[in-house]
Structures are given as structure tokens and as C-alpha cells.
Amino acid sequence: MSSQKKRTYKIQAFKHRVEIDPKYAERTWKVLEHAIHEIYNHNASGLSFEELYRSAYNMVLHKYGETLYTGLVNTMTWHLKEIAKSVEAAQGGLFLEELNRKWVDHNKALQMIRDILMYMDRTFVPICHKTPVHELGLSLWRDNIIRSSKIQTRLLDSLLDLIHRERTGEVINRGLMRNITKMLMELGSSVYQEEFEKPFLELSASFYSGESQQFIESCDCADYLKKAKGRLFEEMERVSHYLDAKTEAKLTSVVEKEMIANHMLRLVHMENSGFVNMLVHDKHEDLSRIYNLFCRVPEGLSTIRNVMTSHLRQIGKQLVTDPERLKDPVDFVQRLLNEKDKHDKIISTAFNNDKTFHNALNSSFEYFINLNNRSPEFISLYVDDKLRKGLKEVSEEDVEIVLDKVMILFRYLQEKDVFEKYYKQHLAKRLLSGRTVSDDAERSMIVKLKTECGYQFTSKLEGMFTDMKTSQDTMQEFYASQSSEIGDGPALAVHILTTGSWPTQSSAPCNLPAEILSVCEKFRWYYLGTHTGRRLTWQTNMGTADIKATFGVGQKHELNVSTYQMCVLMLFNSADGLAYKEIEQATNIPMSDLKRCLQSLACVKGKNVLRKEPMSKDISEDDTFYFNDKFTSKFVKVKIGTVVAQKESEPEKQETRQRVEEDRKPQIEAAIVRIMKSRRVLDHNNVVTEVTKQLQSRFLPNPVMIKKRIESLIEREFLERDKTEMKLYRYLA
Incomplete structure (x- = not known):
């Protein structure tokens, strides 16, 4: 393959200078100038654009570009000054129309001129750093028309007047x-801004300042917001129709500042129509409007969020501290749930599900729900009411919804361990009395608690269910072993409760009827014979009994009663009338329990299987009780409840609180040891902070108690104080 050398070519200038007629440029320009005049005078149809283009081309080619460019500037300037006179002469509303017509004409003329001078535009203009023809036409229009002393102010005034x-x-x-x-925009963004936008925004601010003042004096909050929203929409529409798109943000900012930001506090606090009024009366549409408007201005959302928080805390505080409301724990919790549902709905529908408002709602509930130290007890009572089998049947779906809502309140509790204490007591009563809606519902609640607080929180609750199942199996085995010995005597069902899992009960001795006592003894011998090293203690205060009773002329009923009530009723098998003292001596039931027991048997309408003399609502030690032969009921089975306050009495409350405080001590100590074991050396303040952080999911430990537990650990040589720095602790391995 042969390679050839690349040839290079060079174009050289003519050896002899081409002579040009001295008057060539002048003659050629006259032709072009005449053409420009004809274009502006709308006589372009007779022109030969090809010849004109060639003439302009030759002028640039023969180095007369400067002459051509200067002539163009002068000719266009002259025409624009004539146009200015025509525009200035237009009267009234014709002024803008004339200006627009001349602008359209100028643009058409400019297009033709640029076509003729295209060669100059592409070669001479960039080399000599001149303004291109089109831009030149725009700048000359700007200087001679728009900034003409007789047009400039008139143009602005006309535009502003129309708006x-x-x-x-x-x-x-x-x-x-x-x-x-x-x-104006085509003349350059600075022209649009200086000649129109800036004064337009200033005038808009003045207009809306006055109008907002007028509106706020004559409208309520909702009407004012409607007007503000309407004005905002109008201005955005105005931009879309005839203003620069970039003006929208500036213009809406003016409207927002004048109509919303400057009146925020007055609007939200308007009497009988402000933000709180909207919250109270569930005005979702108005609330949505105030949210959407206030979110457009700085500090807008924080303003209404603060008002909502303040309002919530105020009504919440009234709710949890009102003595009347505290009389019914179930109603107390239901009101809390209603308030939560109400505000959740407002936030989701009117506030765009704004997370910051949800956080404000949660912090408010956490604040006021913990103002009442009985909230854990009341929430447990509410759950007890919903999970206890009553007259009305409730679907599992409804129960699940209620439990989910209750868990939200539970999360707000700072003393979750107090709730655990009460929940354990209430669960025990439901399980032992067989009055639970369903095992599935009970287990669902335990799963929710475990998810929220961990396994340790629910381990004892789960142990209670295990005991119930074990008890059923044990009773089946007992009756299987005693089948030959049990005749027509009373049937016994025993729940064997593991001491650690179930709430501790102060068990006072009670004298059981002889028929019952013999069956109990048989079970005791059987159970202790099959399980070594165990001890049984009868909890008679927790039991129930079904007894058959005959009244009057052979009317038979089956009475569902507590163990204490059974002991009392069976005394009347051998006596028609008994004094209070006789019943007390025969049964050995504690006084407070006995009085409640007798009250439920003799003083409750429809359940009065005993009658009392003298008749009264309260039980006295001088009362005498008789079997009520005249008792009737449309039901064969009659449940006789025990008259008992739902809430704890003050001594019981103190006792529960004391047990809680005792249970907290080992938890605090365990947390201190865990922290010190990993950190080895730590100062007092950091220990308190770390312990609080670890335990806050169950309760908020008191710093004084933490200090006492540290002292106890030092005494038992788990920790020691630093020799030089007393507030510094060291872990002793």
C-alpha cells in the first residue's frame, strides 16, 4: 500500500488592489435607507429583498460595515421618535392600543431589516462587538418609546389603573x-421589573394593606379567610393571564404578608370565631383554610400550632382534674379518647396530616394525662370494662379497635408500671370470675403491651393464662381420681394460682360451710399428694359459687354469688333470721367485706334475696336479716354482684403506690449496675441521666430515689466513690 504526501493549499490575496468608486458606499446606503423607510411606512411589497441583501453584503465586504451600522441606528432612531409622537398623541384608552399597534409594526419592520442586514449581523457585528440588529431594535424602542418622558409615567399609570x-x-x-x-419582558427582565413590576408590587402592598384592615374590622375569622383565599387566587390567575410567571412568587408574597402575616394573632384569637372556636365546633373546612393560608407565611403554622397546644392543655387539664369527671373512670377515659379522635380527625382532614401537629397533640396529651396520678388505674378500669363480658355482645373487631385506641393513651403514661399493677388485678378478676369477653381479646391486649414494653412487662400476665389452663387440667385429673367417692355433694372448681404471677391478695380466714369444707379438704389431700414441696392457701375473697335456692311457693332460682355471699346465704338453711353480729361470728368475714356482701344481698332492688330490718340503704351492726320468701325474678339464673367501688379507696391506693415504689427499687438498682458495668467510672449527673433514659419506658424514676439506690449499692460494695472526687462513682468488679 503506497502512501501519498498530503498537499496543502494556501489562498493568497489579489496581487493588485481592486479600485472601488469613492461614492459607492454613499449610493448603496441611500438605497438601503430608502428601503428601511419604506418598510416602516408599510410599503415593503415593492422592494427586492435579494438586491437589498446583496447591497448590504457588498458594503460589509468592502469595509463599509461601520457606515451601514451607523446609518441603521440613525434611521431607526428617527422612525422611533416619530412613532413616539404618534403614541403620545393617543388619547385615553387608545394610548395602550396605539402603543401595542406600533410595537407590533416595529417588530415586523425589525424582522425585515434583520433579513436584509443578515450578513452584517453575522460577520461585522460580532467582530466589532456591536449590538445585533434585533437587540438593537429592542434597545432603541426601549430608549425612545418606553423611557420617553411623555410615555414612561403614562404607561405605568395606565397599567396600574387597569389592574x-x-x-x-x-x-x-x-x-x-x-x-x-x-x-416589557421582551425588552429585558430589568425593563419589566423597573418600569412595571416594582411599582406594581408597591401599589399591591398598599392596596391589600388597606383592604385587609377594612375586612378585619367587618368580618369574622372564617369570612376574612375566605376573602384572603379569594384574593390570593385572583392574583395567581392574574399572573397566569398577563404577567410574567416569575412575578407570581413576589405578588403572592405581598398578599400573604399584608392579608395574613400582619394579622395572624388577631385572626387566631378572634372572639367567637377564631382558631379555638373552629377547633371546638369541628369546623374542618375553616380549619383547612386557615392551615393552607398560614402555611404560606413565616411562623404561620407555629402560631396556630401553639394555640392548639395551649387549648388542648387547658381542656385536658380541666378534664383530668375535675372532681365530677373523676367519679366515673370509664367515662373519664372515654372523654380522653373522644378528644383524641376529634383532634386526630382534624389533623388528618384539615391539616394535611401534618406530623408537627401530631407531635403537638401527643405532647399535650402526655402533659395533661400525667397530671392525674390515677390515670394508669382509670385506663386499666376502662380496659376492664371493655373486656368484661356484659349484657351487650361486642364484636371482636370493635374490641380490637378500642384496644388500639387505649394503647395510644397507654403510651402517654409516664408510670406504666402502675398501670401494670392495676391491669394485673383487673385481669385476675376477669379470669377467675369467667367474665372475660374472649381469650383472644385478652391475649391481643397482652401482645400489644409486649410489643410496646417488652417481654418482662407481660411475663406475669402470660403466667396467669398458663395457670388457668393448668388448673383446668388439674381439676379434670382430680375428678377422674375421685369418681367413685363423689356423690351428690357440691361440685368444686379450683384455680391454682402461682404466687409470683398473680396480684398479692390479703387473704383473711373465712369459715366455709361444712359441705364445702369437706370437698376442699379432699382436693387439698389430692393436690399435695401429687405435688411435693407445695403449699396451698385458700383465697376465699376471690371465689364465686352457684347455689340453688327455693323461694315462696316453690319458685326456684340459681344464684350466682361470691364465696362470701355463699357463706352468708347457707346460714339461712338452719335459721330464719340472723343478727349482723351472729353472721359475722359464724362466717368470720372481715367487716368491710361483710357489709358490702350484705348490702348486695339485702339492699339492691331486684337482687334482694334477704330482707333487712330496719330497712335502709346502709348496713349497721344492729341490723337483723331474714330470708326473703317473697323474692321473685323473671330469670332462672340470677347474678348477684358485690357492691364495691370501682376505684380504690384511699388506703388501697396508698398500699398500691407503696408496692409500686418497692418494685421500682430493684429495677433502678439493676439499671445502675448495668450502666456502671459498661462505663466503669461515671459522675452522679450522668448516672441519673442514663438511668432515667433506660427506665422511662416503664416509669420516670425520681432523682432522689436514684441517689438512695446508689447509696445502697455503695453500702453493699457494688460501687465506690472516687477518693478525690465525691460525685464520681467507680464500679467494683
Whole structure:
């Protein structure tokens, strides 16, 4: 393959200078100047654009570009000054129309001129750093028309007047407005901003400042917001029709500042119509409007969020501290749930599900729900009411919804361990009395608690269910072993409760009827014979009994009663009337329990299987009781409840609180040891902080108690104080 050398070519200038007629440039320019005049005078149809282009081309080629360019500037300037006179002469509303017409003509003329001078535009202009023809035409229009002393102010006033008239309800020529503002934009963003936008925004601020003041004096909050929203929409629409898109943010900012930001506090606090009024009366549409408007201004959302928080804390505080409301724990919790549902709905529908508002709602509930130290007890009582089998049947789905809602309140509790204490007591009563809605519902609640607080929180609750199942199996085995010995005597069902899992009960001795006692003894011998090293203690205060009773002329009923009530009723098998003292001596039931027991048997309408003399609602030690032969009921089975307060009495409350405090001590100590084991050396304040952080999911430990537990650990040589720094602790391995 042969390679050839690359040849290079060089173009050289003519050896002899080409002579040009000295008057060539002048003659050629006269032709081009005449053409420009004809174009502006609308006589371009007779021109030969090809010849004109060639003439302009030759002028640039023969180094007369400067002459051509200067002539263009002068000729266009002369025409624009004539146009300015024509525009200035236009009267009234014809002024803008004339300006627009001349602008359209100028643009057409400019297009033709640029076509003729295209060669100059592409070669001479960039080399000599001149302004291109089109931009030159725009800048000359700007300087000679728009910034003409007799046009400039008049143009601005005309535009602003039209906008004002439109704002006050008149219909204007939007197409003309669009053409004029588009002209200003084409002349350059600075022209649009200086000649129109800046004064327009200033006038808008003044207009809306006055209008907002007028509205706020005559409207309520909802009406004012409607007007503000309407004005905001109008201005955005105005931009879309005839203003620069970039003006929208600036214009809406003016409206927002004048109509919303400057009046925020007055609006939200308006009497009988402000933000709180909207919350109280569930005005979702108005609330949505105030949210959407206030979110547009700085500090807008924080303003209404603070008002909502303040309002919530106020009504919440009233709710949890009102003595009347505290009389019914179930109603107390239901009111809390209703408030939560109400505000959740407001936030989701009106506040765009704003997370910051949800956080404010949660912090408010956490604040006021913990103002009442009985909230854990009341929430447990509420769950007890919903999970206890009553007259009305409730679907599992409804129970699940209620439990989910209760868990939200539970999360707000700072003393979750107190709730655990009460929940354990209430669960025990439901399980032992067989009055639970369903095992599935009970286990569902335990799963929710475990998810929230961990395994340790629910381990004892789960142990209670295990005991119930074990008890059923044990009773089956007992009756299987005693089948030959058990005749027509009373049937016994025993629940064997593991001491650590179930709530501790103060068990006072009670004298059981002889028939019952013999069966109990048989079970005791059987159970202790099959399980070595165990001890049984009868909890007679926790039991129930079904007994058959005959009244009057052979009317038979089956009575469901507590063990204490059974002991009392069976005394009347051998006596018609018994004094209070006799019943007390025969049964050995504690006084407070006995009085409640007798009250439920003799003083409750429809359940009075005993009658009392003298008749009264309260039980006295001088009362005498008789079997009520005249008792009737439309039910064969009659449940006789025990008259007992739902809430704890003050001594019981103190006892529960004391047990809680005792249970907290080992938890605090365990947390201190865990922390010190990993950190080895730590100062007092950091120990308190770390312990609080670890335990806050169950309760908020008191710093004084933490200090006492540290002292106890030092005494038992788990920790020691630093020799030089007393507030510094060291872990002793």
C-alpha cells in the first residue's frame, strides 16, 4: 500500500488592489435607507429583498460595515421618535392600543431589516462587538418609546389603573394587558421589573394593606379567610393571564404578608370565631383554610400550632382534674379518647396530616394525662370494662379497635408500671370470675403491651393464662381420681394460682360451710399428694359459687354469688333470721367485706334475696336479716354482684403506690449496675441521666430515689466513690 504526501493549499490575496468608486458606499446606503423607510411606512411589497441583501453584503465586504451600522441606528432612531409622537398623541384608552399597534409594526419592520442586514449581523457585528440588529431594535424602542418622558409615567399609570379597576370588579382587556407586559419582558427582565413590576408590587402592598384592615374590622375569622383565599387566587390567575410567571412568587408574597402575616394573632384569637372556636365546633373546612393560608407565611403554622397546644392543655387539664369527671373512670377515659379522635380527625382532614401537629397533640396529651396520678388505674378500669363480658355482645373487631385506641393513651403514661399493677388485678378478676369477653381479646391486649414494653412487662400476665389452663387440667385429673367417692355433694372448681404471677391478695380466714369444707379438704389431700414441696392457701375473697335456692311457693332460682355471699346465704338453711353480729361470728368475714356482701344481698332492688330490718340503704351492726320468701325474678339464673367501688379507696391506693415504689427499687438498682458495668467510672449527673433514659419506658424514676439506690449499692460494695472526687462513682468488679 503506497502512501501519498498530503498537499496543502494556501489562498493568497489579489496581487493588485481592486479600485472601488469613492461614492459607492454613499449610493448603496441611500438605497438601503430608502428601503428601511419604506418598510416602516408599510410599503415593503415593492422592494427586492435579494438586491437589498446583496447591497448590504457588498458594503460589509468592502469595509463599509461601520457606515451601514451607523446609518441603521440613525434611521431607526428617527422612525422611533416619530412613532413616539404618534403614541403620545393617543388619547385615553387608545394610548395602550396605539402603543401595542406600533410595537407590533416595529417588530415586523425589525424582522425585515434583520433579513436584509443578515450578513452584517453575522460577520461585522460580532467582530466589532456591536449590538445585533434585533437587540438593537429592542434597545432603541426601549430608549425612545418606553423611557420617553411623555410615555414612561403614562404607561405605568395606565397599567396600574387597569389592574386596580380589575381588582375592584371591572372587566378589562386582558389581551391588551398581556401584549403590553409581554413587550416589557421582551425588552429585558430589568425593563419589566423597573418600569412595571416594582411599582406594581408597591401599589399591591398598599392596596391589600388597606383592604385587609377594612375586612378585619367587618368580618369574622372564617369570612376574612375566605376573602384572603379569594384574593390570593385572583392574583395567581392574574399572573397566569398577563404577567410574567416569575412575578407570581413576589405578588403572592405581598398578599400573604399584608392579608395574613400582619394579622395572624388577631385572626387566631378572634372572639367567637377564631382558631379555638373552629377547633371546638369541628369546623374542618375553616380549619383547612386557615392551615393552607398560614402555611404560606413565616411562623404561620407555629402560631396556630401553639394555640392548639395551649387549648388542648387547658381542656385536658380541666378534664383530668375535675372532681365530677373523676367519679366515673370509664367515662373519664372515654372523654380522653373522644378528644383524641376529634383532634386526630382534624389533623388528618384539615391539616394535611401534618406530623408537627401530631407531635403537638401527643405532647399535650402526655402533659395533661400525667397530671392525674390515677390515670394508669382509670385506663386499666376502662380496659376492664371493655373486656368484661356484659349484657351487650361486642364484636371482636370493635374490641380490637378500642384496644388500639387505649394503647395510644397507654403510651402517654409516664408510670406504666402502675398501670401494670392495676391491669394485673383487673385481669385476675376477669379470669377467675369467667367474665372475660374472649381469650383472644385478652391475649391481643397482652401482645400489644409486649410489643410496646417488652417481654418482662407481660411475663406475669402470660403466667396467669398458663395457670388457668393448668388448673383446668388439674381439676379434670382430680375428678377422674375421685369418681367413685363423689356423690351428690357440691361440685368444686379450683384455680391454682402461682404466687409470683398473680396480684398479692390479703387473704383473711373465712369459715366455709361444712359441705364445702369437706370437698376442699379432699382436693387439698389430692393436690399435695401429687405435688411435693407445695403449699396451698385458700383465697376465699376471690371465689364465686352457684347455689340453688327455693323461694315462696316453690319458685326456684340459681344464684350466682361470691364465696362470701355463699357463706352468708347457707346460714339461712338452719335459721330464719340472723343478727349482723351472729353472721359475722359464724362466717368470720372481715367487716368491710361483710357489709358490702350484705348490702348486695339485702339492699339492691331486684337482687334482694334477704330482707333487712330496719330497712335502709346502709348496713349497721344492729341490723337483723331474714330470708326473703317473697323474692321473685323473671330469670332462672340470677347474678348477684358485690357492691364495691370501682376505684380504690384511699388506703388501697396508698398500699398500691407503696408496692409500686418497692418494685421500682430493684429495677433502678439493676439499671445502675448495668450502666456502671459498661462505663466503669461515671459522675452522679450522668448516672441519673442514663438511668432515667433506660427506665422511662416503664416509669420516670425520681432523682432522689436514684441517689438512695446508689447509696445502697455503695453500702453493699457494688460501687465506690472516687477518693478525690465525691460525685464520681467507680464500679467494683
